[in-house]
Amino acid sequence: MVHDPLPYGHQSVDDDDILAVVDVLRSDWLTTGPAVERFERSLSGWTGAPTVAVTSGTAALHTAYAAAGVGKGSEVVTSPMTFVATAATASMLGADVVFADVEPDTANLDVGAAEAAATSRAAAITGVDYAGHPVEADALRKLAHARDALFVQDAAHSVGSRWKGRPVGSLADLTTFSFYPTKNFTTAEGGAVASTNPALLDRARQFRNHGLVRDPSAQRMGDEGGWHQEVHEVGLNYRLPDVLCALGVTQLRKLDRFKQRRDQIVAAYNSAFASLHEVATPPCREGADPMWHLYPLRVLDGRRRQLYDALRATRILVQVHYLPVYWHPAYADLGYRRGMCPNAEEFYAQQLSLPLFPAMGDGDVDRVIDAVSRFFQPG
Numbered sequence: 001m002v003h004d005p006l007p008y009g010h011q012s013v014d015d016d017d018i019l020a021v022v023d024v025l026r027s028d029w030l031t032t033g034p035a036v037e038r039f040e041r042s043l044s045g046w047t048g049a050p051t052v053a054v055t056s057g058t059a060a061l062h063t064a065y066a067a068a069g070v071g072k073g074s075e076v077v078t079s080p081m082t083f084v085a086t087a088a089t090a091s092m093l094g095a096d097v098v099f100a101d102v103e104p105d106t107a108n109l110d111v112g113a114a115e116a117a118a119t120s121r122a123a124a125i126t127g128v129d130y131a132g133h134p135v136e137a138d139a140l141r142k143l144a145h146a147r148d149a150l151f152v153q154d155a156a157h158s159v160g161s162r163w164k165g166r167p168v169g170s171l172a173d174l175t176t177f178s179f180y181p182t183k184n185f186t187t188a189e190g191g192a193v194a195s196t197n198p199a200l201l202d203r204a205r206q207f208r209n210h211g212l213v214r215d216p217s218a219q220r221m222g223d224e225g226g227w228h229q230e231v232h233e234v235g236l237n238y239r240l241p242d243v244l245c246a247l248g249v250t251q252l253r254k255l256d257r258f259k260q261r262r263d264q265i266v267a268a269y270n271s272a273f274a275s276l277h278e279v280a281t282p283p284c285r286e287g288a289d290p291m292w293h294l295y296p297l298r299v300l301d302g303r304r305r306q307l308y309d310a311l312r313a314t315r316i317l318v319q320v321h322y323l324p325v326y327w328h329p330a331y332a333d334l335g336y337r338r339g340m341c342p343n344a345e346e347f348y349a350q351q352l353s354l355p356l357f358p359a360m361g362d363g364d365v366d367r368v369i370d371a372v373s374r375f376f377q378p379g
């Protein structure tokens with residue numbers, strides 16, 4: 001029997017999303033207009049902090065690091081179990097990236113490992129909410145502040161998650177989000193930076209718009225005329241257009257529903273795989289209320305690659321998250337050596353992301369469960 005491809009992640013875009021985008025296309029403002037503020041306001045309701053929209057999760061990390069003063073001579077301590085952008089944006093600013101190992105079960109940055117790795121040159125300690133499960137935010141924030149550094153949370157996976165009752169976005173000095181199609185909701189490309197610190201958020205807002213200062217009372221150049229704006233610290237154009245912000249507004253209305261469906265699918269997988277000795281299902285710490293972005297199954301019997309190939313052959317398009325960042329040749333060339341973070345390396349050897357997205361039907365979920373179960377218990 002030939003099945004449709006079942007990807008590991010997929011967007012849910014409905015007619016209301018499409019109509020909202022078309023409305024903006026017919027309006028005067030394709031970018032820098034009212035939909036940006038509408039989106040940022042709705043998003044703040046989820047993040048629990050003022051939030052600035054940018055063009056991608058990568059732009060959000062770049063912006064957050066720039067606002068944090070990350071640059072030449074400073075260090076960013078982070079997890080290798082993440083997408084390369086978490087480190088690459090720090091490298092682009094001239095900082096040295098220091099990789100600290102992860103907890104073996106959650107694959108989140110280990111507080112003790114981060115503490116051992118962070119020197120007085122640390123400008124930021126960046127936790128990544130792997131698969132949507134929040135990091136140990138209180139301990140990481142305390143550690144960062146003890147080192148005179150900022151706690152940055154890469155929440156590309158975890159918009160909609162909560163930690164000890166508080167939303168992701170309100171826990172760190174700077175939190176970054178991604179709205180790429182496979183993420184928890186989408187604006188096609190897009191991202192955001194949240195901060196409870198108004199000065200940091202102002203710096204982020206300025207960096208997103210070339211560093212331009214428009215407020216006459218903040219300008220340094222004197223009275224040039226009504227048209228005048230000036231740059232104090234250079235920035236980039238990371239503005240998310242109104243066309244995409246409108247999509248974000250309608251998507252956010254569904255985020256509760258998306259979270260519920262993701263929860264149901266994760267619960268079905270967890271209960272189906274609990275009796276399989278060859279695998280481990282993702283743990284959930286006390287105090288964590290994840291919006292699960294990935295379903296990271298761990299294959300304990302050494303057959304991860306075989307399971308990947310077997311599922312792909314039936315068009316279940318599983319994926320692996322992630323190659324430890326310092327294994328990428330770009331970082332290996334800088335002298336990072338394998339073996340540095342053994343927990344992350346073992347996790348990479350075992351991990352497989354099963355399909356998880358709100359539009360999956362119960363039949364899709366059963367298809368995945370059957371295929372995985374049959375692989376380990378043939379006949």
Ligand SMILES: *Cc1c(COP(=O)(O)O)cnc(C)c1O
Pocket residue numbers: 056057058059082083085086128154156157178179180189190191
């Ligand atoms: C997706 C992702 C990013 C980058 O986001 P983009 O929107 O694709 O630029 C950064 N960090 C993590 C952990 C991600 O999953």
